[in-house]
Amino acid sequence: GIQVEQSPPDLILQEGANSTLRCNFSDSVNNLQWFHQNPWGQLINLFYIPSGTKQNGRLSATTVATERYSLLYISSSQTTDSGVYFCAVKARKTSYDKVIFGPGTSLSVIP
Amino acid sequence: NAGVTQTPKFQVLKTGQSMTLQCAQDMNHEYMSWYRQDPGMGLRLIHYSVGAGITDQGEVPNGYNVSRSTTEDFPLRLLSAAPSQTSVYFCASSYLNPGTDTQYFGPGTRLTVL
Numbered sequence: 454g455i456q457v458e459q460s461p462p463d464l465i466l467q468e469g470a471n472s473t474l475r476c477n478f479s480d481s482v483n484n485l486q487w488f489h490q491n492p493w494g495q496l497i498n499l500f501y502i503p504s505g506t507k508q509n510g511r512l513s514a515t516t517v518a519t520e521r522y523s524l525l526y527i528s529s530s531q532t533t534d535s536g537v538y539f540c541a542v543k544a545r546k547t548s549y550d551k552v553i554f555g556p557g558t559s560l561s562v563i564p
Numbered sequence: 565n566a567g568v569t570q571t572p573k574f575q576v577l578k579t580g581q582s583m584t585l586q587c588a589q590d591m592n593h594e595y596m597s598w599y600r601q602d603p604g605m606g607l608r609l610i611h612y613s614v615g616a617g618i619t620d621q622g623e624v625p626n627g628y629n630v631s632r633s634t635t636e637d638f639p640l641r642l643l644s645a646a647p648s649q650t651s652v653y654f655c656a657s658s659y660l661n662p663g664t665d666t667q668y669f670g671p672g673t674r675l676t677v678l
Binding site: 454457462483484486494495496497498501539541543551552553554555556557 | 597599604605606607608609612622623652654656662663664665666667668669671672
């Protein structure tokens, strides 16, 4: 099946710094989503981005489907950005209902 | 709307015991899924449902059963708990296919099997 990798696995930032998180996938995908899991465990959908670029406030995401990767940019990080960021994909060749998650990037933003 | 609710929040079982994790949503979503989250492995799909009466297996279905008698409820049953099932369990729902639509997640159930 499709493999999803995320880098870096862990990241510590000073408040106000910028960062880029990467998601690589091994096969063609129909779509890709980014999620944030806050320190209390709640999962929130950030972007649905099968291709192209989207922005939402300080966060933006770019997916280059032909090269099989996606990037999540966090600008001017805040302590509330801390948590784990997951990308999740649905491979073209798999059942249309199955979404595969990457292992996540754990982000800690310190004051 | 309450969104996606899960009960219990925490549970400790002994090996061999059975139990049911409850999941309910009030958004009239057709699609519901169960995931487990283990350290360093992200979320893995256990079972999913595309509507009342229809369920299918995900990546890691062994040791779990599901049923979907109503649109709102999607319980996950552990038949004979094993220490390998110690994990955090999340239920999710979406209006459309979760591959093309936003998934809404419940708060999770933290399960420990001794």
